Amino acid sequence: MVIDLNDVIPFFHWLPGALLYWLVIVAIVTGIATVVAWLVAAVRHGPIVAMRLTWRLLCGAVDDLVRMSPRRVAALAWLSIKESIRRRVVIVFIVFIVILSFAGWFLDPGSINPGRLYLSFVLTATSYLLLLLALFLSTLSLPADIKNRTLHTVVTKPVRASEIVLGRILGFAAVGTCLLVFMGVTCYVFVERGLSHTHQLTADDLRPLQSGPAGEPAGLQGYTSRANRHRHKVIIDPSGEGRLEMEQGHWHRLTVHKEGDKVSYQIGPPEGMLLARVPIYGKLSFRDRKGQVEAHGLNTGDEWTYRSYIEGGTLAAMVWKFQGVSEKDFPRGLPVEMTIGIFRTHKGNIEKGVPGSLAVRNPQTGEKVDVRIFEAKEYVTDVQFIPRQLHTADGQPRDLFRDLVDDKGEVEIWLSCVVPQQYFGAAQGDLYLRAGDASFPLNFAKGYLGIWLQMMLVIGLGVMFSTFLSGPVALMTTLGTLIGGLSHEFMFKLAMGQTYGGGPAESFIRMLTQDAVTVEMEPGLRTATAQTVDALTQFWMRLMAAVIPDFGHFSFADYVAYGFNISGDTALTFTCRAMAYLLPVFVAGYLCLKTREVAK
Amino acid sequence: MQSDVVVETQSLSKVYRDFWGRQKVRALKALDLEVRRGEIFGLLGPNGSGKTTTIKLILGLLFPTSGKALVFGKDATEVTKNERIGYLPEESYLYRFLNAEETLNFYGRLFNMPRAVRRQRVADLIEMVGLDWAKRRQLKEYSKGMVRRIGLAQALINDPELVVLDEPTTGLDPIGTRDMKDLILKLRDEGKTILMCSHLLADVQDVCDRIAILYQGELKEMGRVDALLSVRDVTEVRAAGLSALAQEELKQVIERNNGHLLNMGNPTTTLEELFLKIIHESEEHPGRRVRGVQEAQKD
Ligand SMILES: Nc1ncnc2c1ncn2[C@@H]1O[C@H](COP(=O)(O)OP(=O)(O)OP(=O)(O)O)[C@@H](O)[C@H]1O
Ligand SMILES: [Mg+2]
Numbered sequence: 001m002v003i004d005l006n007d008v009i010p011f012f013h014w015l016p017g018a019l020l021y022w023l024v025i026v027a028i029v030t031g032i033a034t035v036v037a038w039l040v041a042a043v044r045h046g047p048i049v050a051m052r053l054t055w056r057l058l059c060g061a062v063d064d065l066v067r068m069s070p071r072r073v074a075a076l077a078w079l080s081i082k083e084s085i086r087r088r089v090v091i092v093f094i095v096f097i098v099i100l101s102f103a104g105w106f107l108d109p110g111s112i113n114p115g116r117l118y119l120s121f122v123l124t125a126t127s128y129l130l131l132l133l134a135l136f137l138s139t140l141s142l143p144a145d146i147k148n149r150t151l152h153t154v155v156t157k158p159v160r161a162s163e164i165v166l167g168r169i170l171g172f173a174a175v176g177t178c179l180l181v182f183m184g185v186t187c188y189v190f191v192e193r194g195l196s197h198t199h200q201l202t203a204d205d206l207r208p209l210q211s212g213p214a215g216e217p218a219g220l221q222g223y224t225s226r227a228n229r230h231r232h233k234v235i236i237d238p239s240g241e242g243r244l245e246m247e248q249g250h251w252h253r254l255t256v257h258k259e260g261d262k263v264s265y266q267i268g269p270p271e272g273m274l275l276a277r278v279p280i281y282g283k284l285s286f287r288d289r290k291g292q293v294e295a296h297g298l299n300t301g302d303e304w305t306y307r308s309y310i311e312g313g314t315l316a317a318m319v320w321k322f323q324g325v326s327e328k329d330f331p332r333g334l335p336v337e338m339t340i341g342i343f344r345t346h347k348g349n350i351e352k353g354v355p356g357s358l359a360v361r362n363p364q365t366g367e368k369v370d371v372r373i374f375e376a377k378e379y380v381t382d383v384q385f386i387p388r389q390l391h392t393a394d395g396q397p398r399d400l401f402r403d404l405v406d407d408k409g410e411v412e413i414w415l416s417c418v419v420p421q422q423y424f425g426a427a428q429g430d431l432y433l434r435a436g437d438a439s440f441p442l443n444f445a446k447g448y449l450g451i452w453l454q455m456m457l458v459i460g461l462g463v464m465f466s467t468f469l470s471g472p473v474a475l476m477t478t479l480g481t482l483i484g485g486l487s488h489e490f491m492f493k494l495a496m497g498q499t500y501g502g503g504p505a506e507s508f509i510r511m512l513t514q515d516a517v518t519v520e521m522e523p524g525l526r527t528a529t530a531q532t533v534d535a536l537t538q539f540w541m542r543l544m545a546a547v548i549p550d551f552g553h554f555s556f557a558d559y560v561a562y563g564f565n566i567s568g569d570t571a572l573t574f575t576c577r578a579m580a581y582l583l584p585v586f587v588a589g590y591l592c593l594k595t596r597e598v599a600k
Numbered sequence: 601m602q603s604d605v606v607v608e609t610q611s612l613s614k615v616y617r618d619f620w621g622r623q624k625v626r627a628l629k630a631l632d633l634e635v636r637r638g639e640i641f642g643l644l645g646p647n648g649s650g651k652t653t654t655i656k657l658i659l660g661l662l663f664p665t666s667g668k669a670l671v672f673g674k675d676a677t678e679v680t681k682n683e684r685i686g687y688l689p690e691e692s693y694l695y696r697f698l699n700a701e702e703t704l705n706f707y708g709r710l711f712n713m714p715r716a717v718r719r720q721r722v723a724d725l726i727e728m729v730g731l732d733w734a735k736r737r738q739l740k741e742y743s744k745g746m747v748r749r750i751g752l753a754q755a756l757i758n759d760p761e762l763v764v765l766d767e768p769t770t771g772l773d774p775i776g777t778r779d780m781k782d783l784i785l786k787l788r789d790e791g792k793t794i795l796m797c798s799h800l801l802a803d804v805q806d807v808c809d810r811i812a813i814l815y816q817g818e819l820k821e822m823g824r825v826d827a828l829l830s831v832r833d834v835t836e837v838r839a840a841g842l843s844a845l846a847q848e849e850l851k852q853v854i855e856r857n858n859g860h861l862l863n864m865g866n867p868t869t870t871l872e873e874l875f876l877k878i879i880h881e882s883e884e885h886p887g888r889r890v891r892g893v894q895e896a897q898k899d
Contacts (some may be wrong), residue, residue, distance in 0.1 A: 150693045157711060159682075
């Protein structure tokens with residue numbers, strides 16, 4: 001999972017800059033739109049008249065946007081809701097239930113991480129269904145109204161074009177929101193039900209452990225019964241307290257009842273499966289094999305932009321620097337969670353994992369204390385606890401907060417690989433302090449907020465396109481925008497010329513000539529043409545990348561599925577971003593409707 | 601003081617263009633019209649002569665290619681003028697998934713009418729168009745005439761000063777037609793202005809004060825209906841209670857120019873005849889106003 005750390009700026013730090021940026025963009029777009037409007041009018045009516053017409057349009061626009069009547073907007077929204085009901089949106093809900101009931105057979109609660117599987121599934125299913133619904137509703141409505149001429153009866157009432165566009169957006173948003181809430185609740189119940197299971201444990205399942213040298217009892221050990229294709233190892237202390245080990249990302253609470261001689265065990269529902277971990281991220285830097293600071297580690301060929309690697313058995317290390325670490329937040333020590341990538345140059349025992357070392361360093365004094373050697377397993381989230389009491393190599397005691405966290409509350413965590421010729425890799429988000437857990441249902445709801453934001457963007461764009469395009473064309477355009485937005489990153493790279501093998505035209509020629517992407521093309525007319533075409537395409541792509549919203553970014557599904565809390569800042573920031581995008585889209589839709597002939 | 605002219609067009613022209621901006625049809629050529637307060641004005645013309653186009657331009661549904669359309673002295677594209685207008689389209693373009701009550705309520709809300717006023721008005725209008733018995737049924741179950749009635753009710757929801765009716769009687773049964781005509785006259789008597797277009801000549805003749813005749817987008821004739829229809833070189837005699845002998849005698853008397861006439865005036869042809877004559881002459885001499893009738897209009 002790629003966590004975008006740019007998002008984690010606190011909302012109120014983000015807001016002023018973003019607002020300014022937004023205002024500048026809006027001003028520029030307004031300026032361009034005015035010039036375009038003037039040009040169009042000038043072609044038809046001459047420059048002087050065009051100036052008057054443009055001025056009138058601007059004044060009219062301000063008037064129409066400011067003087068909207070809530071009652072009319074409500075009436076138009078109500079109409080859209082009625083229309084949606086007539087188009088049988090309920091069917092979507094039925095389809096959804098059918099999908100869920102089929103999924104109940106196919107989703108395996110016995111897989112390695114069933115929580116993640118279930119959550120990804122429900123979130124993806126909901127978002128696809130809902131986005132499709134939003135797409136169809138929003139793009140087909142207005143063109144149908146124009147085609148059936150029902151709009152004639154409406155626009156000959158004192159209705160402003162702005163009210164028609166806003167009413168539509170709000171109406172469909174209401175329908176979508178209702179469905180989303182229903183789906184969300186259903187999904188939550190579905191996930192809870194699908195994952196809930198329990199195991200049986202009786203006294204016969206437990207065997208006494210080898211007792212110590214003095215013959216003192218060492219407790220009991222055994223396995224629970226199987227459920228969902230797994231069982232848990234049980235360890236019961238000599239004191240009688242028992243616990244179940246983690247399996248498939250969860251554990252159960254064990255209660256022991258004693259009635260005279262008879263002991264019975266009761267196992268609770270699964271815990272730790274549906275989480276909303278609150279991570280605190282640090283800033284990652286690397287040390288090369290001689291111990292010198294560098295911004296990036298090595299590339300091992302795959303995943304080259306995301307993870308960087310360090311070589312084992314050298315001074316190379318990955319260093320995370322954390323800020324604002326205080327005794328108050330972590331009274332017992334630092335809980336560190338990490339997911340390390342391993343690149344093996346020799347196989348060894350794949351099952352065994354590669355030993356690595358974990359250390360803490362005070363960035364001010366430079367004192368570094370080793371915490372322990374641990375076994376890194378490939379892509380398994382490992383939990384390491386750094387206790388308060390630590391010891392230097394020569395046995396001197398050190399206190400975590402007094403000696404290793406500096407006055408500014410900063411501390412460094414160092415990871416290095418112990419085995420020569422093996423490599424550790426990580427990205428910034430792969431190691432974090434787990435500050436605690438937030439409420440999972442709330443996080444789940446925030447995941448749905450992400451879908452809601454995406455839906456709102458689709459509705460806004462759909463209605464906007466449908467003000468000047470016919471139904472099917474508006475549908476395809478919105479769909480194209482949606483797909484473009486979902487593959488935003490790729491498009492952006494294409495636009496910046498960061499992919500191998502050149503742009504589309506060059507790639508096409510390479511395909512014909514079967515050249516490898518890394519071979520330079522021989523100079524000539526063909527190459528020159530291809531590169532010119534690509535330069536133009538690139539400009540266009542860059543423009544598109546700037547205009548199309550980054551839909552993928554608005555999806556919080558990964559956060560929910562991987563059990564990370566979506567911070568309030570993230571939720572707020574993205575809500576604001578979506579609204580900031582919707583506002584100009586709405587105005588554009590309004591202008592298109594206003595300047596078109598309804599009866600054409 | 602309010603001006604006496606409710607609708608005015610100044611050399612209004614409309615050219616329909618296709619997607620590429622190429623000229624397709626010149627639907628309206630330099631039309632000058634004036635509809636005055638309190639009159640019933642009829643637009644006449646054969647199919648495709650530009651009646652609906654004129655109305656759409658006046659309502660701001662289309663933008664003129666050149667010239668101007670003014671309603672209440674404001675540009676036709678102003679939204680606020682719609683507060684005082686009621687429009688019944690060619691066919692009733694209403695949402696078929698709403699029922700009569702919902703439809704009227706919806707349009708009432710578009711006029712920003714408060715709930716209490718709206719409810720009363722909706723009830724009154726449904727009563728007026730005689731659809732009380734079917735007000736809870738969706739419009740898609742309605743017959744053509746019933747939809748038309750709701751369309752009319754919808755046009756009157758705001759108690760408009762200017763009522764624009766595009767083919768008001770199509771789809772109505774004879775009684776409905778009669779009711780519609782009575783209603784139009786009643787609206788006029790209430791001081792409202794009515795602009796209607798139709799090719800049902802009898803209807804136009806019955807209700808209109810003034811008419812304009814369009815042919816291929818050009819204004820061919822405009823004037824008061826009674827003036828247009830008078831035929832000056834014929835004398836009509838209407839007498840009652842005369843025996844055959846007396847009639848014979850009357851003829852003689854008239855021949856000698858000193859008879860007793862019960863009624864002597866200008867008889868009228870039917871509008872239909874006039875209409876056909878104009879179309880016929882226009883085909884022979886395109887681009888010219890029809891002469892004979894134009895003179896008639898002068899007095
Ligand atoms: N949307 C349009 N695109 C292109 N041409 C059109 C369009 N609407 C109307 N026309 C043309 O404009 C001319 C006038 O049409 P209009 O609808 O105004 O006639 P009309 O007098 O209302 O006829 P009818 O009595 O049949 O209703 C016709 O030639 C018609 O083909
Ligand atoms: Mg017509």
